[in-house]
Amino acid sequence: PTNNPTTVPPTLSPTTPNPTAPPTEPPTDSPVTARPTRSPVSGASTPVVAGGTLTFGNVNPDLSDEEQAIFKENVSNAVEEQGCPTDGSAVSCNCVVTNMTFSSRRNRIRKLRTLQASSLVIEYELIIELICGTSDCSDAQQVANQVYEQVTGDLKAAIDDGSMISSVQESLLSLSSELAANVATILQQATVTGDFSPVVIPILALLSEWYPDWSGGSHKCLNDGAAPFYMKLYGGYFEPSLDACCERYFNYDIFTCKGGTGTVPSGFYPNWGGTQTKCFNSTETADTLPDYMRRSPGEWLSDDVESCCERHYNWARSDCISLSGGSVSEQATNKWYVNHQEEICEQDCAKENGGSCGGLAKPWDTLHDSASACCEAKLPWLVSSNCESQSNLVTAVGTSQWYVDWEIEKCVKDCDNSSDDNCGGLAKNWDDLYVSSSACCERIWYVDGDECTLDLPGRSLRA
Numbered sequence: 001p002t003n004n005p006t007t008v009p010p011t012l013s014p015t016t017p018n019p020t021a022p023p024t025e026p027p028t029d030s031p032v033t034a035r036p037t038r039s040p041v042s043g044a045s046t047p048v049v050a051g052g053t054l055t056f057g058n059v060n061p062d063l064s065d066e067e068q069a070i071f072k073e074n075v076s077n078a079v080e081e082q083g084c085p086t087d088g089s090a091v092s093c094n095c096v097v098t099n100m101t102f103s104s105r106r107n108r109i110r111k112l113r114t115l116q117a118s119s120l121v122i123e124y125e126l127i128i129e130l131i132c133g134t135s136d137c138s139d140a141q142q143v144a145n146q147v148y149e150q151v152t153g154d155l156k157a158a159i160d161d162g163s164m165i166s167s168v169q170e171s172l173l174s175l176s177s178e179l180a181a182n183v184a185t186i187l188q189q190a191t192v193t194g195d196f197s198p199v200v201i202p203i204l205a206l207l208s209e210w211y212p213d214w215s216g217g218s219h220k221c222l223n224d225g226a227a228p229f230y231m232k233l234y235g236g237y238f239e240p241s242l243d244a245c246c247e248r249y250f251n252y253d254i255f256t257c258k259g260g261t262g263t264v265p266s267g268f269y270p271n272w273g274g275t276q277t278k279c280f281n282s283t284e285t286a287d288t289l290p291d292y293m294r295r296s297p298g299e300w301l302s303d304d305v306e307s308c309c310e311r312h313y314n315w316a317r318s319d320c321i322s323l324s325g326g327s328v329s330e331q332a333t334n335k336w337y338v339n340h341q342e343e344i345c346e347q348d349c350a351k352e353n354g355g356s357c358g359g360l361a362k363p364w365d366t367l368h369d370s371a372s373a374c375c376e377a378k379l380p381w382l383v384s385s386n387c388e389s390q391s392n393l394v395t396a397v398g399t400s401q402w403y404v405d406w407e408i409e410k411c412v413k414d415c416d417n418s419s420d421d422n423c424g425g426l427a428k429n430w431d432d433l434y435v436s437s438s439a440c441c442e443r444i445w446y447v448d449g450d451e452c453t454l455d456l457p458g459r460s461l462r463a
Contacts, residue, residue, distance in 0.1 A: 005339060006068055012094065013176070017294065019121075020305075023167055023390075023404070026282075029223050031106060034463075036039070038163060040341040041103075043230070044131070044137050044225065044226075045091050045129050045130060045131050045132060045136050045137070046129070046132055046137045046140040046143070046144070046232065047127065047128070047129050047130075047229060047232045047233040047234075048127075048128045048130050048143075048144045048147060048148070049125050049126070049127055049128075050125070050126040050128065050148055050151050050152070050196070051098075051123070051124065051125045051126070051148075051196075051197035052123075052126075052155070052191055052194060052195055052196040053121060053122065053124075053194065053195040053196075053197075054079070054121075054122045054124065054164075054193070054194050055103075055119050055120070055122075055192065055193045055194075055195075056119065056120040056121075056122070056165070056191070056192050057119045057120050057191040057192070057193070057214040057376060058118070058119075058191060058356070059102075059118055059119065060118065060314075061118040061120075063120075063183070064179075066179055067179050067182060067183050067301045068100065069289040070172065070175070070177070070179055070180050070183055071100075071120075071168075071172075071183050072097050072122070074171040074172050074180075074183075074452055075122055075124070075168055076095040076096070076097050076124065077095075077171055078127070078164060078167040078168045078171060079124055079126060079155070080093060080094065080095045081167055082129070082153055082158040082163065082167060083095070083126050083151045083155045083158075084126070084151075084442060085130075085147055085150060085151065085418070087150075087390035088149060089130060089143075090128050090131065090147070090242065090457055091129040091130070091131060091229075092128070092129045092229070093126065093127070093128045093129075094125065094126075094127050094197060095124055095125070095126050095127075095128060096124055096125045097122055097123070097124050098123045098124060098270035098454075099112075099121075099123040100120065100121070100122050100123070100201055101120075101121050101188075102118055102119070102120055102121070103119045103120075103121055110456075118386065123387050126151060128147060128151075128203040129229050130143050130144065130147055131143075135225075137225060140210060152372045154194045155194060155196070156194060156196075159192055159193065159194045164192055165191075169188075172184040180190070182252075184362070185286060190213040198330075209238035209239060209240055210222065210239045210240070210241065210242055210245035210296055211223070211227040211237050211238050211239075211243070211252070212232055212237060212245065212247065212249035214235065214249075214413050215228060219250055219253050219257055219260060220241055220246075220250070220256065220257050220258075221239070221242055221245035221246050221249065221250070221257055224446040232276055238442070242257075243258075245257075251291065251295075252291055252292075253291050254291045254294065254295070255286070255287070255289070255291055255294060259289075264282055264283060264286040264289065264294070264444075265282060266274045266282060266283055266301075267281075267297060267299055267301030267302055267303060267308075268280065268281055268301060268302045268303070268304060268305055268324070269282055269289060269290075269293050269300055269301050269302075269308065269309035270308065270312035270313065270428070272312075273288070273290075276323055276325035277313045277319055277320045278309075278313075278320055278324040278325065279302070279305050279308035279309055279313075279324045280300060280324075281408035282297075282353040288321050304326070305321055305324040305325065305326035305352045306321055306326055306330075306331055308320075308324070309321045309326070311362070312362045314362060315362060316347065317332075317360050317362065317363075318350065318351070318360035319359075321360070321413060322350075323342065328349075328350040328360060332347075332348055332350060332357075332360060333346065333348045333349075333361070333367060334347055334348060334349050334360075335368060335369060336348070336367065336368045336369070336370060336371050336374040336391070337346050337358070337361045337365035337366060337367055337368070337374065337378075338365070338366075338374055338378035338379060339358055340378075342389065343379060343382065343387075343390075344379075344391045345368070345371045345374035345375055345378065345379070345387070345388075345391040346358025346359075346391050346460055348360060348367060355393065356371070356391060356392055356393055364462055365428070366378070367383065371387075371388045371391040371392055372384060372387075372388045374391070375387035375388050375391065380429060381428050381429045381430060382426075382428060382429055383426065383427060383428070383429050384429075386426045386427075395416075396416065396426055397415060397416070397417075398413070398415040398416060398426050399414045399415075399427070399433060400412070400413055400415050400428065400437055401414050401427075401433040401434060402433065402434040402436065402437050402440035403424070403427045403431040403433050403434065403440065404410070404431070404432070404440060404443050404444055405424050405430060407436065409444055409447055409453060409454050410424075410444075410447070410451070410453060410454055411434070411437050411440035411441055411452055412424020412425070412428060412444075412453070414427040414431075414433060421454055422437075422453060423452050435450070437453050440452075441453070
């Protein structure tokens with residue numbers, strides 16, 4: 001065997017690098033976040049207004065309007081950056097500058113008013129929509145107080161350590177604008193102090209009140225505590241009851257607004273939105289009763305079908321009553337009124353009854369006790385006996401006497417018989433009657449005797 005092994009002797013220490021040194025910084029004792037976030041309750045939030053005043057000392061009061069606007073916007077951004085919660089407790093956070101004024105002290109020595117110092121005072125509101133810890137936001141005040149302490153603490157710290165004014169300057173310089181640069185230069189010697197107003201919860205007293213559901217498009221009022229943020233913030237949109245909210249915002253459709261639970265007045269109303277001349281019973285068709293009728297039932301609703309049709313469809317009362325389920329026969333008087341188109345008199349009764357019934361009379365129709373009275377009063381140019389016969393659906397035979405048909409200048413007989421070639425139709429009341437054709441022909445003496453009467457068989461000149 002060999003005296004010495006051929007393998008390399010084992011190393012005295014590992015070839016890997018030495019163990020790493022201890023950490024350069026000890027681990028933190030607490031989480032690096034400002035504070036743990038709360039478990040949000042879905043849909044439950046409340047607006048909080050944390051107002052205050054920032055006073056920037058040693059500021060030139062001769063800032064132009066444009067420079068003041070730039071300054072105002074960048075201060076607003078700085079307040080949001082330094083004061084808005086970053087722990088997830090807020091849905092939104094915005095700063096609104098409500099006022100900006102200069103405050104100056106002047107040296108009056110030797111009657112010379114020279115500017116000694118000037119301060120720019122900015123009033124702001126930090127509007128925060130906070131997540132509540134409960135579904136009804138009953139903890140709104142507690143949540144607001146906690147966030148208020150955080151916000152005011154952060155803003156005070158930013159003012160004390162100079163980061164507030166630095167934030168404004170950095171924001172201005174990032175704009176790459178000559179005006180912004182001028183303002184940033186002016187702020188190099190400025191100082192800033194702060195004053196904070198108590199926290200305000202605009203919606204705290206309104207959590208159970210009613211608001212219009214405009215965004216949902218339901219045409220209803222709700223009181224679920226989930227009103228839009230702007231309503232909670234500015235108020236003025238809420239009403240203490242469902243009735244008051246619906247009347248204010250949806251008075252054109254109150255029934256829908258109340259979810260179909262509104263009071264339905266009893267009566268009959270016209271079908272103005274449909275094609276049929278009929279009336280509806282409001283208690284049976286409440287969903288189609290217009291709200292303007294619902295609000296003023298005395299003006300629009302009637303006690304029964306007949307009065308509704310009389311009131312709203314008087315030109316078609318009979319049809320309206322029939323279509324609405326009423327009884328036309330109960331409304332009939334059976335008296336007589338004139339039908340000028342047919343030149344007869346008809347009875348005030350349902351057409352379905354047949355005979356001389358012409359349907360219910362219109363409000364403007366004059367009623368008469370008999371057909372003859374109606375004919376004499378309304379159709380005086382007709383021979384009363386003929387008018388009465390035709391009104392009673394009896395064929396009028398005429399007198400068979402003769403009269404002049406001035407349209408053709410011939411004498412014709414007062415009859416309506418197609419088998420008699422000389423019948424010229426029933427005479428009118430103004431036609432003079434003659435007992436014979438010769439007596440009639442004397443009236444048109446200038447016509448030859450052979451041409452005085454009808455000679456064409458079957459010719460009838462009057463219907």
